[in-house]
Amino acid sequence: MEIGAHAGMVGIRDTKQRELPDAARPLLVVPDASFTALLQKLGRQG
Template sequence: MTTWHEYMTDWHKSTYTHWEENACVEIGAAPGLVGIRDTKQWALPDENRPILVLPAGSFTALLDHLGR
């Protein structure tokens, strides 16, 4: 069974990360989808590490709503 961690590619820290607050998220991509995960959970096995998966359009709308 393929997991989201295997399906998503190009994981990178978000440019909107707040370094001074240690509030880091990583963004990954799959066709038509965007994954969001917490960098502080790097030590968890992938099968236990939660990912929020959104359609790409919804992710764009979220960023627009937050004011990028």
């Protein structure tokens, strides 16, 4: 998984798709507050 942040947003994409050109690789973009909430939630699991 690749994660990058810029201007209050976080981009996430699957590194298993490296053979595809960048323009064809799906990218999930979420607000940084949502990404932080996700990480906090995952940290509480187990």
